[in-house]
Each structure stands twice: as structure tokens, then as C-alpha cells.
Amino acid sequence: MDLNTPIISKIIDNWIDEDIGRGDLTRPSITEENGNAYWIAKEGGIFCGVEIIKEIFKKIDLNISSKFNISDGNQFFKDQKLLEIYGPSKSLLASERIGLNIAMHLSGISTYTKNLVNKLEGTNIKLADTRKTTPGLRIFEKYAFKCGGGVNHRMGLYDAAMIKENHIAWTDNLNNAVKKIRLNSPFTTHIIIEAENIEQAKEAVLAGADSVLLDELSPEIIQKNVQELRDLSMNSLKKEVNKNLIIEVSGINPKEISKYLIKGIDLISTSSSITKSNWIDLSMRYIN
Template sequence: MHGPHLPLTPDLQQQLAAWLQEDLGRGDLTAPALAGATGRAHWIARADGVFCGGVLVEPLFRLLDPEARVRLLVADSAPIGSGQRLLELEGSGAALVACERTALNLAMRLSGIATATAQLAAALDGTGVGLADTRKTTPGLRVLEKYAVRCGGGINHRLGLDDAAMLKENHLAWAGGIRPAVAAVRASAPWPARLIVEAETGEEAEAALRAGADGVLLDEFTPEQLTELVPRLRALATERGTPVMLEASGVQPEQLKAYADTGIDLISSSAPITRSPWLDLSMRFTLNWT
């Protein structure tokens, strides 16, 4: 089973342990009722969608039971249907019960994002235009939420402020314009990074290209405006001899195809992360007393 990769870094392992500890507090008060029990469990989907978060299940359960075993029946990024069995677990009864809520909460949140992303990305199938996320993420969950976007067929844009420079209205105003803002970032960036300028008018977009921007974020333009503007920007990029990435934002879901037809490269949206409901999943147990 293959899908987008999520490295289990030391930082992520620490986060999983902290999230589990948040729920455990001073200890699971129900654990004595399960002393000596081993158990089996499985997950069931309660709604159609795209699964995400299965790769976190074994690391979580092994925090309390190093011998816990997880068998994934569905890979992250796979479509699932209501009633479908997603994975099977085996381990101490106390560990299965104690980890259940943390694991399900994460998977339901991430599966909801993957599902919402897939619904939007489907509208762009065959257009060559990608659906990109934004930095509107939940603090502490950024890596996982952006992983969920990839599982839904979306593209991760900037992970943080350090991997690409995006100059927005306030930067341009305080720096004294597009050219000085671009020049300042180019002169001081300590490592190679893309430089993107947010433009609200065609004139700003053209000025950004002339100043040397690698990309232009075209915010709140209509499809009609972009149909006229994009060829001009492509011509400017050809004239300067370097390509440009053109991205549209402020796009309503029902207009995705219309924007894709304008010739842009990306449509960015925060909606899959900020507006998606959780996907309903549940865990069912079979206890084997020993």
C-alpha cells in the first residue's frame, strides 16, 4: 500500500506522546478493570471519504504497549466507503482503550481534511492546475494537516516562513514598493528560496515580474481578468528568460474550473483545512481474557 509519505520524526513522536498524555492525565481510571486482558479491535468508517492517519496508529498504541500490532487494511490517501473496515489491532486491553480516543481524533480530523481536499481537487482533474494549501493551519498540527492535504491530492505550498518568501501588501507598503522589497529579500536570504509577490492589480503583477519575483499570487481577480492578464505575464517571463509560477487565491469552489481555464498554475485554498468537518470513524473491540 503506497501513498504520500509522512516521516515519523523525533518531533512528531514527541507530539504523539504529548497528545496521548493530555488525555491520560494522571492515568486511565478504568485500567484496573482491564488488568490481565489482551484484546483485538478494528476501525470502521461511518461515512464515505478519503482515509488519512493510519500511519499514526501503531506509533501511538506502542507508546503504551510496545508489543501492540496494527494491520492496515487501507492506505492513507485511499477512498473509503461507509461500513468499510480500515485496520485491525491487537494488544493489551488497557492500551487499546487508553489510546482509542487520541488515535481516532487525529484520524477523523485528518481524514476530513483529505476528503475535503479530494472533493476540490477533483474539479481540477485534467486541467494541469494544482490545488495548493496555505499557512492557515492549526498550531501544532501543521505537518499533519499538510500531510492530509497531500493525501487528498493537494499540493503543499509553504510549510512556514522560512522555506519561501511571500511579500504581501504590508511588506510592499513598509518597504517602499515592490522593487525595494524584492531587492531586500534577495540580498539577505541566507539560503535559496522562492520569492512570491502578492498582487491585487495587473500593474502590481507585472511590476513583480520585472523586479525578479519567482511567482505571483493573484488575489481576488476574476476569471475574465486573469484570462486577459496571464498571457501578458507569460510574455514578460519569456522576455526576462526565467519562468514564473502564477497562483490564484480567493477562488470559490464552484469557480475552480473557470479559474483553471485561465492558464494559471496553482489555485490556493485554506478551505480544506479551515472548513472541513471530521470524517466519522469508530473502533470496535473484542476482548480475550487471559
């Protein structure tokens, strides 16, 4: 994630403007010019947000200096000191809530993701995220997902084409849908087709999908048919059929992910890291 891109810089500016607005009304009460503080973890987890927090400090006051005792993606424990900061007291106070909020949120996503990724250990299956993210925070939440060991699915409607249930309902057939997307998109465009049953999955393969997403299918049905889908892509004589088919599973209960550790599956996608994760409790303490 490049924090120097205009869109990310603008988002962080908006966070600061939202909280500080026309100015911190408590500033006149602060008599100490400079201060020392540190962040401490009130519970364990996987950390995310080092460079983001540095950018917040820099935007609020270039005189804030920070020393991080942890890197993104690293595990931390309760009562662990995560970072130390020094600078103008008023600026440290102004940066406190903004920095803690984003760190607690993103670390919660990374921690939840890591717990799911651990359940895939010993397989070739990767955990992928979705577009079900908080408006305005997608790029940060997807970064947190990666810090937890997952892989990013498409960022938006612009970097991969996914033909989902509602698209299928409003198109004449999958073959034509794929052809039209190929005709009107860069040659690098990856096409994913969501299938709600095996027959639809087979149709997706023959239509030339790069990925087939098996949505809300039982592990028994997937186990029985996944190799057939793979063979169909490998043995088809149709030139548009992708021989390197990616098979993805989605719409499953995260608590039942162990039932889907099936040979032949490449990805399991989940929105739960963003929609079901809890913030990790962190706090800033001042050193007198």
C-alpha cells in the same frame, strides 16, 4: 513525513499526555487482559494517518499489534473495516480516542481536498494549501492535504519568502524588497509576491518574483491578462526577471473553482481544506 524527527515525536507525546495524563481512571475496572478490536468507517472518504496511528500505538504500548486494510490516500466506504488491532485491553482503550481523533480530522482534510482536486482534472493546474492551519498540527494537516492529491505550499516563514499586502504597505517598493531578500537569504530562496491587481502583478514580475499570486481577482480579469504576465516574464531583458514564472490564484470561493480553470495558471491555493472540512466519522468496535 518522517515520524522519527524529534518535533513530530514530541507532538505525539503531547497528544498522549493531554489525554492520559497521570493515568486512565477506568483501568482498574478492566478484567480482560487482552482484546481484539477493529475500526469501522461510518461514512466514506479518503484515509489519512496510517503511520501516525501506528506511532501512537507504539508509544502507548509496544504490545499493541495492528493490521491496516487501507493505505493513506486511498478511498474507503461506509461500513468498511479499516484496521484490526490486538493487544492489552487497557492499552487499546487508552489509544482509542487519540488515534480516532487524528484519523478523523486528517481524513476529513484529505477527503475535502480530493473533491477539489477532482474538479481540476484535465488541466495542468495543481491545488496548493496555505499556512492557515491549526497551531501545532501544521505538518500533519499539510500531509493530509497531500494525501488528498494536493501539493504543499511553503511550510512556514522560513522556507519561502512571500511578500503580501501588509509587507507591500510597509516597504518602499517591490524592487528593493526583492533585492533585500535575495541579499539576506540563501540563493535557493523562492520569492512569491501577492498582487491585488494586474498592474501590481506586472510590477512583481519585473521585480524578479519567482511566483506571482493573483489574490481575489475575477476569472475574467485573469483570463484577459494571464498570458500577458507570462509574456512579460519571458521577453523581459532584465536579468533578475524569472523566465520560469509560476502564476498562482488565491482568495477564491471553493464552490467557484471551476470558473478558474484557465490556461496559464499553475496553482490555485486554498485554506478551505483545513478551515472548512468536516471530520470523517470513524468508530472502534470490540470483538468479544
